[in-house]
Amino acid sequence: MKSSVVTALTSGVDIEPSIQAMLQANFSARNEGVYEPLSPQQMEPKLLAFLAAQGLAEARVEGFKRMGGGASKEQFVFDLYAGDKFVRKCVLRMDPLESAVVTDRAKEFGVMRAVVDKLPVPPVLWADLHGEHLGRPALITGFIGGVTKPSNNAGNVSGLGTLISEPFRAGLSQEFLKYLQIMHGISPDFDDGKVFQLPNQDEYQAARWQLNWWVSAWRDDAIEGLPIMGLAERWMRDNLPKTSELVIVHADYRTGNYLFDEQSQKITAILDWELAHIGDYHEDLGWIACHQGKTNDGEVLASGLMPLEELCSRYTAMTGRVVDKQALYFYQVLSVYKCVVICLATSARTAGNKHSHQDILLSWLTAAGYAFVDQLICLLEEA
Incomplete structure (x- = not known):
C-alpha cells in the first residue's frame, strides 16, 4: 500500500512540516523486524556511557529497573550518583520501534524546557533525540512523586x-x-x-x-x-x-x-x-x-x-x-x-x-x- 504520508508530500496536503516528517519516518520503520526490548541489565551500560558523554564521568546508577504504566514509551527509574554522592532519582523514557502514538522527542524536550518554570513538570535533564547513545530516542527527567x-x-x-x-x-x-x-x-x-x-x-x-x-x-x-x-x-x-x-x-x-x-x-x-x-x-x-x-x-x-x-x-x-x-x-x-x-x-x-x-x-x-x-x-x- 502506498504511504499516505508520501502522497501528502507530493500533493501539498497541509500538515505541520515536523509532523509530516515524523509520520514519514514512522512509516519507514514498518518493515523492521520484531522489536526486542533490552533488559535493565543490558540498558545500564548504555545509560552510563550516555551520561559519561554528557560530562558525568563519575556517574553511577543504582536501582535501575522498569517502571509500570504507559502505552507508548519504555520507562525506567534509577538513582543517580556522582561517585558516592546521591544526585537525584531519575526517569528514562525511551521510544520503542513503534507505539500507540507517533511522537517527536525534540518537541517533548522543547516544550517541557519552556514551561518548567511555570508548571509542575518533571525537569528535563538530558535528551538523546536520535538514539545515538541509547539505541532509541529518549529523554531523562527528574522523578516526581504522586x-x-x-x-x-x-x-x-x-x-x-x-x-x-x-x-x-x-x-x-x-x-x-x-x-x-x-x-x-x-x-x-x-x-x-x-x-x-x-x-x-x-x-x-x-x-x-x-x-x-x-x-x-x-x-x-x-x-x-x-x-x-x-x-x-x-x-x-x-x-x-x-x-x-x-x-x-x-x-x-x-x-x-x-x-x-x-x-x-x-x-x-x-x-x-x-x-x-x-x-x-x-x-x-x-x-x-x-x-x-x-x-x-x-x-x-x-x-x-x-x-x-x-x-x-x-x-x-x-x-x-x-x-x-x-x-x-x-x-x-x-x-x-x-x-x-x-x-x-x-x-x-x-x-x-x-x-x-x-x-x-x-x-x-x-x-x-x-x-x-x-x-x-x-x-x-x-x-
Missing part, C-alpha cells in the same frame, strides 16, 4: 474511564483548571519556530493541520476500513472552525496524565508532553471532554472531574476566553476520531508487527477502540 488516581479508585489502564472519587474532585478540579489556564497563557512562539511551527497562514490552518495529521495516521495504519471514519472526516472538513488565538496545546491533558499528592490534593506533575503543539485552546477542552467518567447516577464528568458545562464556564471565568460551542464540538469529534485512530489503527498495527514492548496492552486498546467508535457515531448523529 499518584494518577486516588488509591481507592477503580479505572482502566491509561486513564480510560477513570472517575475521580467525590472527596477529591473539588481540589483536583481547581488544580487542573489552574494549570490549564497557565499553560494556555504561555506565549506560543516560545522557541521562535525552531521546533514548533505556528499555524498562522489562515484562520483555519490550526484545525486543518490537526485533521490532516490524524487522517494521515488513519490511512497509514488502519488494518481495515470503517465507513464512520470517512463520514467523520467529511463532516470535519465541512465544519473546520476558525482559530482566534493560538496557544500551547498539551493535546493529552486529562486525568491519568497528571500526578497528585493524595493528602494535599495538589498536582505534583503534568506528564506526557509528546503530543504538544501550537493550536486552538478548544482542542484541549475537546480532549478533556472525550475522556469520560460516569457517576453511579449516570452523570458524565469530563476527565472524571466535572460536567462539561462546568468545565467550560469555569475555564471562561478563569481565562476570559469564550468557549465557542461549534469549535468545541468540532474538537470533540476530532478527539474521539483520534482515539479511534490510536486504538483501532496504530495500536493494532504496532502490536501485530511486534514493534513495541507493550503488545498486550496495545491489543487491549484495540478492543477498547470500539467504545470510541460508538462515541463517534453518537457525536455525528447529534451533529
Whole structure:
C-alpha cells in the first residue's frame, strides 16, 4: 500500500512540516523486524556511557529497573550518583520501534524546557533525540512523586474511564483548571519556530493541520476500513472552525496524565508532553471532554472531574476566553476520531508487527477502540 504520508508530500496536503516528517519516518520503520526490548541489565551500560558523554564521568546508577504504566514509551527509574554522592532519582523514557502514538522527542524536550518554570513538570535533564547513545530516542527527567488516581479508585489502564472519587474532585478540579489556564497563557512562539511551527497562514490552518495529521495516521495504519471514519472526516472538513488565538496545546491533558499528592490534593506533575503543539485552546477542552467518567447516577464528568458545562464556564471565568460551542464540538469529534485512530489503527498495527514492548496492552486498546467508535457515531448523529 502506498504511504499516505508520501502522497501528502507530493500533493501539498497541509500538515505541520515536523509532523509530516515524523509520520514519514514512522512509516519507514514498518518493515523492521520484531522489536526486542533490552533488559535493565543490558540498558545500564548504555545509560552510563550516555551520561559519561554528557560530562558525568563519575556517574553511577543504582536501582535501575522498569517502571509500570504507559502505552507508548519504555520507562525506567534509577538513582543517580556522582561517585558516592546521591544526585537525584531519575526517569528514562525511551521510544520503542513503534507505539500507540507517533511522537517527536525534540518537541517533548522543547516544550517541557519552556514551561518548567511555570508548571509542575518533571525537569528535563538530558535528551538523546536520535538514539545515538541509547539505541532509541529518549529523554531523562527528574522523578516526581504522586499518584494518577486516588488509591481507592477503580479505572482502566491509561486513564480510560477513570472517575475521580467525590472527596477529591473539588481540589483536583481547581488544580487542573489552574494549570490549564497557565499553560494556555504561555506565549506560543516560545522557541521562535525552531521546533514548533505556528499555524498562522489562515484562520483555519490550526484545525486543518490537526485533521490532516490524524487522517494521515488513519490511512497509514488502519488494518481495515470503517465507513464512520470517512463520514467523520467529511463532516470535519465541512465544519473546520476558525482559530482566534493560538496557544500551547498539551493535546493529552486529562486525568491519568497528571500526578497528585493524595493528602494535599495538589498536582505534583503534568506528564506526557509528546503530543504538544501550537493550536486552538478548544482542542484541549475537546480532549478533556472525550475522556469520560460516569457517576453511579449516570452523570458524565469530563476527565472524571466535572460536567462539561462546568468545565467550560469555569475555564471562561478563569481565562476570559469564550468557549465557542461549534469549535468545541468540532474538537470533540476530532478527539474521539483520534482515539479511534490510536486504538483501532496504530495500536493494532504496532502490536501485530511486534514493534513495541507493550503488545498486550496495545491489543487491549484495540478492543477498547470500539467504545470510541460508538462515541463517534453518537457525536455525528447529534451533529
